[in-house]
Amino acid sequence: MGLRAFVLAVALLLGAAPAQAEPQGLPSPGLTRLLQAELARFPSKSGIYVKDLATGEEAAVRGDEHFESASTIKIAVMVLAFRLADAGKLDLNARYTLRPEDYRGGSGVLRYGDFGATPTVRDLITQMIITSDNTATDIMIRKVGGPAAVNDFLRGSGYVALKLNKTxxxxxxxxxxxxxxxxxxxxxxxxxxxxxxxxxxxxxxxxxxxxxxxxxxxxxxxxxxxxxxxxxxxWLGVVTPVELGRMLEGIERETVASPAACEEMKRMLRAQQSGARKIPHFLTVPVAHKTGENTGVTHDMGMIYARSGTIVMVSLNTGATGLIADADDRIGELARLVVDYFDGAR
Incomplete structure (x- = not known):
């Protein structure tokens, strides 16, 4: 018996109805119980959202609770940038000249180069995602119209909680x-x-x-x-597991922007250079993901291209104690459990 079938059997014994494998999706009580048990062992406030895009089966723990975004909110800046490009309002091939006032601390590589470098707008978006570059991020926030424009896009797209508070x-x-x-x-x-x-x-x-x-x-x-x-x-921004998962699903299903734009976004996410110890750590299947870190904060979210189909997973963890590397490992172990749950039954 595979892990997924085992958990569903346990759920039946406990009186819970199994989720139906329908494209529209229903909450999975068995998977939810499994995730709750795992998160109970985390020395942090943790939330998770998981969805099998092939069947619609999904589960969440603290799915609608607000979490400090750290760099996960950068995905909203990326989506808005590509939407503007689709509308002809942003040229991804245009070059930007880096100035001393553009440099930002924290993550990223652009700040280690000399002034006067001329990356394209596409390069800036790429660095914002794959190295979580803060210099590139602030330039892109300006390019898309500032935090207010990002939040107008989010509200107009039906996101209730997601918010970019500031640069x-x-x-x-x-x-x-x-x-x-x-x-x-x-x-x-x-x-x-x-x-x-x-x-x-x-x-x-x-x-x-x-x-x-x-x-x-x-x-x-x-x-x-x-x-x-x-x-x-x-906080830099506000996120929830469910709403980040919804945005990832939109990228994967190519509904948040044009198909060509979504393909570019997926390529960027698959080129991720950070968080190797998080979702991808124990997996042997491709992952397209975006991380977020701050003091006591470690997040990862992405699409897992499992053998059974694409799985969206969002893991948010704040107030973590102990070594962050250990917390990252726990995210990796969760991802392996999720993949085993879906792949093991097929």
Whole structure:
């Protein structure tokens, strides 16, 4: 007996009706119980959404709860960019010249290059996805019209919870505003200097860097920031497992943009360079995915191209304790369990 059949049999014994394998889909009580049992062992607040696109069978735990997005919200920026390209309002082949004020800390590779590089808009979207590049992300947020335009697109598309609160610049600068409101006036170059060791940025700002370090140590900046972890306005964005899953399904089914645009998005997601220890870790089938990380936060979401068909999976985990690498492994183990559940019965 395969894992899927076993779980359904247990569900029947417990008095739950099995989900019907219909394209429209019905919640799967057996899979839900299995996922609940697994997440109960996670040292974090965790939510998950899983859907077999071939049958519509789906399950969720904390599916509609709000989670800090970290970089998973970048997928909404990508979809909007391709929709604008479809409408002739954004040229993916146009080149953009990188300037000092574009550089952002955190993830990505563009900040390690020299000024004056001229990636295409398509290159920027690619880096935003496959290396979660924050420099590329803020450029693309501007290109699509800013956070308000992203949120108008999301509301117009029927997403209730998904939201981009701010740019990466504002998100990083907020950390210093927690110390003192005067830091709201920090320039993009100031913020980047506080997050890098690049002499071009740090040398002229040595006094500022020393001042912020003194204040951070004296007031325990990490603790000040942690006290606001549950305040949604302080997050980069807001997501839920179910709504992220819906967006992924739209990309896979080629309904969120033109078929050609969706194919490009899927190629980018399949070229992911981060999160090898997450969804793909223990799998031997292709995965197209996007990660998100922050302090105590580790997410992954994507399409798993299992032998039985495509599975959408979204795993969100916040307030994680212990090693993040261990939390990433748990995401990988969940993905293996999900694939075994669907593939093992066929």
């Amino acid at each position: 990466l610049l504002d998100h990083f600068r907020w950390r210093y505003e927690v110390l003192d409101p005067k830091y709201r006036a920090l320039s993009p170059q100031d913020v980047y200097a506080l997050q890098s060791n690049a002499p071009y940025f740090t040398a002229p700002r040595a006094a500022l860097i020393a001042e912020v370090r003194r204040e951070s140590a004296a007031r325990d900046l990490d603790t000040l920031v942690a006290r606001q972890n549950d305040v949604e306005d302080t």
